[in-house]
Amino acid sequence: MWPMKTALLDILTQTLTGLYRSGVFSTDLLAKGITPQLTHTRDKQFGDLTCNIALLCAKLLQQNPREIAERIVEALPPLPMVKKIEIAGPGFINFYMRDDLSTQIIGQILSQGGEYGKSSYGSLERVHIEYVSANPTGPLHVGHGRGAAYGATLANILKASGFSVHSEYYVNDAGRQMDILAASVWCRYNEYCGESFPFPDNAYQGDYVKDIAKALFAKTGSHFQRKTEDIMAALSSVDKTNKDTYIDALIAYLKTTLGDEHYRELHQTGLNTLQNDIKDDLAQFGVTFDKWFSERSLADEGKIEKSLQDLQKTGYTYEQAGALWFKSTAFGDDKDRVLIRDNGQPTYFASDVAYQLDKYQRGFTKLINVFGADHHGYVPRLRAFLTALGKDTDGSFFAPLVQFAILWRGDEKVSMSTRSGEYVTLRELRNEVGNDATRFFYVMRKHEQHMDFDLTLAKSESNDNPVYYIQYAHARICSVKHQLAEKGLHHNVENGLAHVNLLSLQNEKDLMDSLGRFPELIILGAKNFETHGIPHYLRELASLFHTYYNSQQFLVDETTLRDARLCLVNAIQVVLQNGLSLLGVSAPDSM
RNA sequence: GCGCCCGUAGCUCAGUUGGAUAGAGUGUUGGCCUCCGAAGCCAAAGGUCAGAGGUUCGAAUCCUCUCGGGCGCACCA
Numbered sequence A: 001m002w003p004m005k006t007a008l009l010d011i012l013t014q015t016l017t018g019l020y021r022s023g024v025f026s027t028d029l030l031a032k033g034i035t036p037q038l039t040h041t042r043d044k045q046f047g048d049l050t051c052n053i054a055l056l057c058a059k060l061l062q063q064n065p066r067e068i069a070e071r072i073v074e075a076l077p078p079l080p081m082v083k084k085i086e087i088a089g090p091g092f093i094n095f096y097m098r099d100d101l102s103t104q105i106i107g108q109i110l111s112q113g114g115e116y117g118k119s120s121y122g123s124l125e126r127v128h129i130e131y132v133s134a135n136p137t138g139p140l141h142v143g144h145g146r147g148a149a150y151g152a153t154l155a156n157i158l159k160a161s162g163f164s165v166h167s168e169y170y171v172n173d174a175g176r177q178m179d180i181l182a183a184s185v186w187c188r189y190n191e192y193c194g195e196s197f198p199f200p201d202n203a204y205q206g207d208y209v210k211d212i213a214k215a216l217f218a219k220t221g222s223h224f225q226r227k228t229e230d231i232m233a234a235l236s237s238v239d240k241t242n243k244d245t246y247i248d249a250l251i252a253y254l255k256t257t258l259g260d261e262h263y264r265e266l267h268q269t270g271l272n273t274l275q276n277d278i279k280d281d282l283a284q285f286g287v288t289f290d291k292w293f294s295e296r297s298l299a300d301e302g303k304i305e306k307s308l309q310d311l312q313k314t315g316y317t318y319e320q321a322g323a324l325w326f327k328s329t330a331f332g333d334d335k336d337r338v339l340i341r342d343n344g345q346p347t348y349f350a351s352d353v354a355y356q357l358d359k360y361q362r363g364f365t366k367l368i369n370v371f372g373a374d375h376h377g378y379v380p381r382l383r384a385f386l387t388a389l390g391k392d393t394d395g396s397f398f399a400p401l402v403q404f405a406i407l408w409r410g411d412e413k414v415s416m417s418t419r420s421g422e423y424v425t426l427r428e429l430r431n432e433v434g435n436d437a438t439r440f441f442y443v444m445r446k447h448e449q450h451m452d453f454d455l456t457l458a459k460s461e462s463n464d465n466p467v468y469y470i471q472y473a474h475a476r477i478c479s480v481k482h483q484l485a486e487k488g489l490h491h492n493v494e495n496g497l498a499h500v501n502l503l504s505l506q507n508e509k510d511l512m513d514s515l516g517r518f519p520e521l522i523i524l525g526a527k528n529f530e531t532h533g534i535p536h537y538l539r540e541l542a543s544l545f546h547t548y549y550n551s552q553q554f555l556v557d558e559t560t561l562r563d564a565r566l567c568l569v570n571a572i573q574v575v576l577q578n579g580l581s582l583l584g585v586s587a588p589d590s591m
Numbered sequence B: 001g002c003g004c005c006c007g008u009a010g011c012u013c014a015g016u017u018g019g020a021u022a023g024a025g026u027g028u029u030g031g032c033c034u035c036c037g038a039a040g041c042c043a044a045a046g047g048u049c050a051g052a053g054g055u056u057c058g059a060a061u062c063c064u065c066u067c068g069g070g071c072g073c074a075c076c077a
Helices: A002-021 A065-075 A099-115 A142-160 A176-192 A207-224 A228-234 A243-284 A295-300 A303-313 A348-361 A373-388 A426-433 A435-443 A455-460 A466-486 A493-498 A506-528 A533-551 A559-583
Strands: A038-040 A049-051 A082-088 A092-097 A126-130 A164-171 A291-294 A317-320 A323-326 A337-340 A366-369 A405-409 A451-454
Touching (some): A002 A065, A065 A082, A092 A099, A099 A559, A126 A142, A142 A435, A142 A506, A176 A207, A176 A243, A207 A243, A243 A426, A291 A295, A295 A303, A303 A317, A303 A337, A323 A373, A348 A366, A405 A455, A426 A455, A435 A533, A466 A533, A493 A559, A506 A533
Parallel strands (some): A405 A451
Antiparallel strands (some): A049 A092, A082 A092, A317 A323
């Protein structure tokens, strides 16, 4: 159906131009930005495809919409794919497509197989997609999981739509949070050595910190140990009621007492352990990246300095109180932002400026930054500097926000706090619910929609999860094929394809219609950066199949009808597989 | 206080970018296995699209306000 639809749309567009040139229409609609649109009808009494262009331009042309529709229909060239055209209601133009058109889709799907659904819509445009990018200061939690599932699925959708996609995880391996992690590891390590120095409130509380400390001790012995009284003495002048200054003082003390080399080793141990853990976790979740991009490498390679120079050339920077500021308010941000702190250290924002510019310099023409919704306040300042540097003038920068998955344990909301270490990890969720259900569940909701994730329901009644419904349809198809072989029968595909016209039941027509919509569904997802259309579509397709299965026997005695039905069933299987594959969900033969 | 996201069936969510009678799942009620897998199918019931204005041929969708929920507002990342 899809190639026909675009072809018909082209013809409609040409017809409108023709009507303007020949003076029938007083206005060039296309020049006014009014373009025809073809949509699938919800009700078959209105045909297969419908166009509302006459209604849209009625005011502009100062004509009755039905009259306009008539002019358009009269001007259309002969359309071999169309059975009937009707003008209905206030002025809709309804197209009834030829019946054999929809049956052709079966042959197309069977010949394309795993390629069916893919298109060249993206024209191999180079897209950079960054997602997850969680700080390596602890294991991924269920909030990160949603971003991971969304980003990976979106990347798949973009690839299938003909974009050249490069995916990246930005590793925040520099900055204060990593120092706090290092300090946290060291405190646990020192405890392990037998010291009784109190663990700071705002250090990372999770048990994984203890594991890292233990491993560090096993590897290095008590080399990093410091006596409690020595630490107390060193920190005696620090205000212990202010958590932030206290932990910063502790970090400064560690850097001094351990020396550069050993501090780096401590720092690196925490980083490596957690990053590997995250990498492993995501790989098991079916989420992999083309590149893990190190924040620290930007500073090491002088890219921060370079991009700040570029930014300074724009004139939108200034110095105040010893710090370098970016005048982001000139571009709609709430307040100006610090680039270089008064202590000479670049901020996270400065790194990100360099990172985003680096993406452009690597030749990407479309940048997608998947953010957690709690970072939405960060987007205006990113847009601000891109605007200042003349990037994103063509709307090449996107920042889809993924809302939180709010966890519920029965009626109780699960509180999430990274610092306190009280949160459900992605790994726990995967182990209890399963990868398939987890991935499916995450992307079946619109990414900007808040999502309720009821753990007790997901765990105790996982059979109710819609992913099983779809997988069951696939397993049933496999089972039918198994039965076919057991009965000693053979599926003659050629014969079936030659007689797809036998598939004339309403249910069969609905199925073919649905199969034909798959490619444009993927493009729609790529256009809007939306993943939830695929799960909804697959559920609907599975539902149509289950209805079909219950109402008709596939393995009938009439060879030709059987061959034709099995062709349809095979086509359904292909689309189920292709669709599930986009979601990173398996299509099991049996369950 | 300011900004962003959201409010659709008892619950969880779709709604083809402003179109024709607002749809699914789940839950409730009642049916369907001598038959390719009952993790399935069929049917019934369930709505002032949070509320009030406005824009127009036409609004769940767009603009304003009100109410309610979530999240942000660092020289943290």
